[in-house]
Amino acid sequence: MLLLSPITLVAAAALLFAIHLIRRITSPLSKIPGPAASKFTSLVLKWKEIKALRTVYIHKLHQQYGPVVRIAPNEVSFTSWEALKEIYCSGGSGYDKTEFYDLFKIYGRRTMFTTLNKADHAKRKRILADRYANSNVMKSASVTGVQERSSKFVQRCTCAPGGVSDIFMALHAYACDCITHHLFHPYGTDCITKKQDEEMMHQHGFIDRLISHYAPTLHRLFSKVLYLFAKPRETPLADDYVLETSQLSGTASFTLMSRFDEKTGDLDYIDKAAECLDHMAAGIDTTGDGLCFLLWELSQPRSLGTQRKLAEELRANPDTPFDKLPFLDAVVCEGLRCFPPIPMSLPRYVPQGGRSIDGFWLPEKTVVSCQAYSVHRLNGDIFPDGDVFDPERWLEAEGDADRRRIQFAFSNGGRGCVGKHLALVEMKTLLRDVYSQYSTTPHESMQEEAMAMSDQLISARPLGQKCLLRFQPLDASTCTEEPKRQHDIIKMSQCPTATTGNARAISGHHRLVGWAKMPMGAAAVGSELSIDLQCKYQNTSTSACRCLGTITCMDQYTYVHVPPVLDTKVQPGPEFYMLGRNIPSVPRDAFEHTFTFTFILGSPDNPRMPRLAADSPSQRTYYLMYRSTPSSAKERQHRRAEDASDALPSVLPVLL
Structure with missing residues (x-):
């Protein structure tokens, strides 16, 4: 057996390192602005991801380097409308997804969200999109179900001791009940009032996948340690619920399950269950977290005027449909701008042959992305004072088309969020039920730090996972007397x-x-x-x-x-x-x-x-x-x- 001397090994390692450096320095990406470390390693970015700070980290890089930033040796982030349009809208449905989305496979199956190429996605979307069309979401039976669950949310919060409630938990329960209503009615959950259903909701999430993705060895060890104390269920509650409910008949005509009964293509029983479980995860986290950040902002002293104006519009127009109220729409649009349900990067591969984006040539298989958090805050010509929550901007006729075009809260193009119409109905219904009857203020124990954004793979939630608000009825008279002598x-x-x-x-x-x-x-x-x-x-x-x-x-x-x-x-x-x-x-x-x-x-x-x-x-x-x-x-x-x-x-x- 040939043995190499230590000097030879060191020389070989040095040569390989030199080749690596030369490739990085001469790469077509070398001219793209960004921190020096990102030219050679992705470890800094991975570390920020593990600490749930990826979104904020990339945002700060854009503030420092501009609208195009190299964030890893083979990854570039953009904030301009031109880049967004090219990556997510060109060629029919934009660029193909990366293997990042394998994290979201369920039962080992790909869902519409996790399909990587445009052809597979289009095939699955033809089956599902009908039930998420605005015309179907706005059907009376669908809207009534959302309204009933919104009323339960309000009752849960306002009947709490002192009118103080943790809306973080209540909003996730509300979102779970709404999405399962749309998937399975009349077999939806009742997380708002039933503890067993709420426990199922808590089990369903992607936090465990975050650990397994970045530290697989630690994840396996951690799982074994947990097993010593309590044997995990053979199947989590959410899996049990979806697998059993997916086999039931008699679902309402507006539900996704009824669509599966009509048109399944080559989907089998497991494919249907995987699709439904994927929609549950998306519906719970994105809507629940987005509403939580929005209600927190509306409850701040700085937003008191906005809350009052919203209440005035809602109380003056009790019979007007929620989708015909301009200020309510403005509040929701601004909430989605400042607190997008998916604030993080949505990675795509540059197609074969390479592409030029924002003046930079990118070879094929380069990972490119935009993140809504930065797109919404750093395009000052469209959103002046991007860090300021200001619903009034959406009432101005000038620039309205540009604002709505660059709205990236639900992604963009043919692969945008299929459930956006349902999410808007849930948000507007709940805001109307709350602020037509109550005002909200933060509980004294709440600190701003607890509401800092914490990345959760693709969505974001409050760092403290708690948001205590006090609900005060508006029907009680308000003292308007001037101070007396x-x-x-x-x-x-x-x-x-x-x-x-x-x-x-x-x-x-x-x-x-x-x-x-x-x-x-x-x-x-x-x-x-x-x-x-x-x-x-x-x-x-x-x-x-x-x-x-x-x-x-x-x-x-x-x-x-x-x-x-x-x-x-x-x-x-x-x-x-x-x-x-x-x-x-x-x-x-x-x-x-x-x-x-x-x-x-x-x-x-x-x-x-x-x-x-x-x-x-x-x-x-x-x-x-x-x-x-x-x-x-x-x-x-x-x-x-x-x-x-x-x-x-x-x-x-x-x-x-």
């Missing part, structure tokens, strides 16, 4: 007697004597505030006390719950509520705002307390003024001048 703010309030439901109550008088402070622009509901009271009870002396109240909502009322007054001279102290009108967010441009409340005695264990109290003749009214904390030097200077001219005393005489 000092002599109008402080009012005497007589505490109701024990007949209102609190057996521990004792008669007495309360008086507001201080300010309740909160941050500039913060939402009042859910906030904690200190309340200074002067209290006098029967057979006791007058004493001052401070209570910490929490603003919450119940039964279309807003109220402040104040626990029993902690005063050693008065035992037991009364536990009371201040029932008020629905509290809006404190205006950013106002230093103070006034709301009307009444004292109500009650118990947190009595959920009917607010409604019972509303009929009580023993109510007395006083005014509570929020004074927001200034956030700038100019505001603080203005505040000092205002306080000097019209300050409230810290303690006022008790008037009995």
Whole structure:
């Protein structure tokens, strides 16, 4: 056996490395801008993918290098409309897909989404596309099913304690119920209300495939470790559900299964089940995540005006079809622009013979792609201020054709998302049901970091996989009074007697004597505030006390719950509520705002307390003024001048 000396081996390795460098340097792609490392290795890109940061990483590269970037030795990313049109629309249905899509094969079968060449895709699409056509999606039976599931979503969120709900989970349940309704009605899931169905939804995802793709050895080891603790099911719940339901008869005429009964081509039972399971995955993740990001944005203080305008349109046009409401359409379009269901790259192979894209010659088999996240944000001539959520841009006639042409949320061309019409119906129906009845604000525990985009192979979800929002009914009256002067703010309030439901109550008088402070622009509901009271009870002396109240909502009322007054001279102290009108967010441009409340005695264990109290003749009214904390030097200077001219005393005489 011939043995090579160490020197020979080193020389051979050096020669191979030199050849590799020469090929990279002289490659037709060498002139394309990009980081130096991308000319020689794809490890940086793979590392970003593993960390779920691929989309943001490529976006930053485009910001640095321009509309054409070499992101790996054989991969180039584009952001222009011309490139998008060439890659995804030319030659009928654009370039062929890469082996990346093998990750999404189900039961070892290719679905319409995972077919690589145009011919196979067109053959499968001829069977399926009919059921996703807008004319079929808009049929009464189809739309009614979506509306029923939207109503269940609203009920689930608004009946949660304090009106606070995790919409991330609820929206995925809603999306699952909608897509299975379209696939299998009347055999669809009920994830919104049934725990077993919701568990099935959780099992169905691509996270495990992400691990197996980038670290197969780790994936095999991890699976064996899990097996030691709990034997996995022979077949996951989603597989069981689809395999069983696919064999049932009597599905509605608008469903995909009914289409399979009419026209199957050469598809067998497993092919049909694989196609349905693929549509479930796409329908759950893309619609659920996209709606989650959109509702989060609408709930931010910066989008308060948008939320109000949307509510005004919806409430003023209760009988108008959802697809005829211009501002609702604008909100959805802007949501899809800023938070596309598929924000990541959709890779394709350059066809045989090579192609020229955006002035660069690319040899065949070069991987090329566009990602919606960057296309929507970096074409400033079409979308000025691309990082700003601004639905108003979609109401402008000028440039409308360009905006809609470059909309890449559902991909583009003949291989674009076949379910986009269903997704739009789901989004518009849910937004209408929510914002025609409720306003939404973030729960105080939510942080912006939790809503950062985390890549999931081809879709993206919030990093924290949680989104807590508070739902406030719009039907409750909103206080619109201008802030009152000092002599109008402080009012005497007589505490109701024990007949209102609190057996521990004792008669007495309360008086507001201080300010309740909160941050500039913060939402009042859910906030904690200190309340200074002067209290006098029967057979006791007058004493001052401070209570910490929490603003919450119940039964279309807003109220402040104040626990029993902690005063050693008065035992037991009364536990009371201040029932008020629905509290809006404190205006950013106002230093103070006034709301009307009444004292109500009650118990947190009595959920009917607010409604019972509303009929009580023993109510007395006083005014509570929020004074927001200034956030700038100019505001603080203005505040000092205002306080000097019209300050409230810290303690006022008790008037009995």
